[in-house]
Amino acid sequence: MKRSQPLALGLDFGTESVRALLVDLRGREHGSAVASYRHGQITETLPGTGTRLPADFALQDPDDWLRSSGQAVRKALRQAGRANVISIGVDFTSCTMLPTLRNGTPLCQLAQFAGAKYAWPKLWKHHGAKGQTERINQLARRRKEKWLDRYGGIIGLEWFFPKVLETLDEAPDVYDAADVWLEAGDWYVWQLVGGDAQCLPRSTCQAGYKAMWNRVDGYPSSAFFKALHPKLAGVVREKMPGRLLSPGQAAGGLTPVLARRLGLPSGIPVSAAIIDAHAGVPGAGVAEPGTLVMVLGTSNCHMLNARAELPVPGVAGVVEGGILPDLFGYETGQAAVGDAFDWLRRTVGERSFADLTQRARALPPGAEGVLCMDWMNGCRTPLMDGSLRGAFTGLTLGCGPHHLYRALLEASAFGLRWIVELLQDSGVPVRRFVATGGLPHRNPLLVQIYADVLGKTIIVHPSKQGPALGAAILGVLAAGPKSSGFSSVAAAIRAMAGADGGAPASKPVSVQPDRSAHQVYNGLYTGYRQLAELLRTAQR
Template sequence: MSAVVSLGLDFGTESVRAILVDRDGQQLAIAAVDFAHGQITDTLPGSSDPLPAHFALQAPDDWLDAAAEATRSAMSQSGVRADQIVGVGVDFTSCTMLPTTIDGTPLCQVESLASVPLAWPKLWKHHGAIQQTERMNRIANHRNESFLARYGGTIGLEWFFPKVLETIENAPQVADAAEVWLEAGDWFVWQLVGGPANELTRSSCQAGYKAMWSASEGYPSLDYFAAVHPLLAEVVANRLPGVMRSPGESAGGVCDAMAKRFGLQTGTPVSAAIIDAHSAVPGVGAADPGTLVMVLGTSSCHMLNATEFANVPGVAGVVDGGILPGMFGYETGQAAVGDAFAWLLKLVNLESFESLSEAAMKLPPGADGVACLDWMNGCRTPLMDGGVRGALTGLGLHHGPEHLYLALMEASAFGLRWIVELLRDGGVPIDRFVATGGLPHHNRAFVEVYADVLGAEIEIHPSTQGPAVGAAVLGMLAAGPDASGFRDVTEAASAMASAKSGQSDKVYPRSDRCAAYHQLYSGYRELARKLGPSNGNSAPRETAN
């Protein structure tokens, strides 16, 4: 073991993982701890009142408690000492965001506001701002706002400012009390390093992809925000304190209180946060342009670096240096993947995918006539519409759970192919596919369907913890070259995260199934056209309370 170690903290939807990686890429220990309250979707803690539809909240103390426990557990497992950890990196689900007081106290911890749902952090998958997102898009398009070109022409339902506007309109007492609005990843880093609000670090990655910020233009104009709602402009002008920093850039050192809580040394450098999916790019050592890194989990994010900017309709974001320095980072994704499979498992009352996968892969492409549209949680790319809904068609009494499962896997693969075609048609090269996250390692059949539909080889990176390793890479960078020995992120990612020769599991397309899927893909696109938002396929519009 190298004496130089980095701690990566990877915040997912249900839990946090702490990973310790040395400068040679040895993963010394990993520990995962569930959040005590998980996803808050039914009722607030201690309440029996049901939450409105589409709400998904979290408890901020869960993040600190679970991260501290996971860090101490990983250090205990590995025997790594605090003085060996030279840096801390943080990746976080996004856009997960919250309002706080000026000293960083979450408003859900203010007694008078604790019973108001919108005082709590809104998880990335919180979909309560449907009406606000529609209005923001309508006004931005009417004004021909230039920032739209960086986001495929659409502001996303899960993004920062729609959630702020939702609170302004539906919980004005919370909006009035909010002195700071920020991403959860930035809040966590702020808690680790301490300091006043005007010095807190805001991640240029999170702001670039989820809050329409760019290094050249900043946030959209106050005139635009005022046209949407005067109080939204006031938030942008006065309630977004802090300094923008890139992932890998130091946000400061761990403060005394958090050093004691986590078992770290005071002053250990902490990197600016990065979005969890984006962290997987350095986490699999993909430092070159043209590699599509597919982070497959509850939902999926497909990240790509390119040397040029292209205006591609439907892409969730293009940010200069948003993933790695010196390149344009493209973000696309699918809103329901692993959670759609889990939904199906529950629906057919099965406990395991093992027998279901085996039966499904014996079926011919097309699942004996069952077709699926994979919009169970809306469509991220290319429609950027959280309101559309999925479908299963062609069902007969002879079909069983395996038909539904294959159809759902095929639909997810067809959705990915649509994304790939969108990027390539827009002039963005894709030369290589790398899969990471937990899903590819637990569900090889799913990756096989992806390879068949794409007609391309897919590498399954040997690490199941791509985002966590990426966070550790960024923590090493935050330590600086004197402590880490690395000059830049490319050097660090290559040494700490690249798969060694023969370690990647390569999944190859099968020519007979490729040909069949080429025809079936046209049917998927036609189904998407028929059931798209222009044909009335949309979730009910509900006003949050």
């Protein structure tokens, strides 16, 4: 019997669900399925216990990741028919993290910790560690820690070590019981490939962008951690075992146990994990430096590869090889985008975005005097302050929901422009803009406003699942050239997601800026920056 063509599996773990994507080595889709997490975002009570959660908590159930990925993969396999899956790539939200035993069992699955909120995985958007984040930043500045410059002089509320320190402060019994602290993406890949904790695969992407790791210096020193809290002195040595691998490196082969869950043969090569948004870079067909890839969704994450490492105020991280080999990957972001849009829709009582978008499109630039500050979930880049709050100004009795909505879209665009200017002013080239993710396809008005505010053309990549495609590409790299035929990272990206590929079938959409609108927005952008400074000062 003729062997079916090789397929790559990309698993894209989001905030509410996981997507399984099967593509061939030309990027053509053969199967795609989404499975929602049974518990979604755990923000009110712990499952099965009724334990109430504080307002800033956002947790998840690790069983949901295993259960939902099995459902999604099996459904995608049914669509693909006879499938010869040669590789698996995984992207995951970050920093979503958890404490486990040495055998990988999450602490929340132990009877004595089922009702302990700090034993559960903290979702990326968990904001319970505000005080711990400030302590880390203050200590790093006081000690003049050189790693702080790689993160624009400030680390973020959603990062790894603030969440570890939060647990140590608030639930020392949970901290003591944890043999291993790790990112959820690393935990999932560990479940796929098995093995002892000492050899568990940790991604340099997650470590570099969310845990202050550097290829030359490693993590912050034990002296720094000891000064932060005496019990943290040995946290890296004692509670963070494993080997650091770059995305696209092989973490191991699929174990028989997980093979049965996914409906696949065992032994399939599995790549080290990558942050979901960062997977959007290869998934958007981008292999060259100087292109800002904007993964637009619940939040926005912007990635840019460059040939040199330069300090940028408020950047979320600069990691050598963090996105693609031999390049310095810069990450910036906006904390609330799709989330903020949906919050507004619900707040004004709209069932869908259709009417809201139509009426907002009819308004002129500037929303007839309404200006918004889009800090509905704090400010990521450039201020790295999760405590900041948003605002609307210029409201009158004549304003409707569509004024608020357009002002919010424009605020998101102004925030993006601020980020681009920071990069350019710091000497980092930004020559081209590519948008990917689901939001650019669902909300063309947003992309047009982005182009108008920037005064630049934006390319919308035709794939609606760029991170999943990027994860699949990285899985193929882990399988090696003998299985894939690709001699380089760039060749794989071009073949599976770029101009050389046979898919996606539709072509990229080029969104051109409206020059007259751009001139109007130049003045409004100045007002946005002034409002930002006013609110930042008032909220100190």
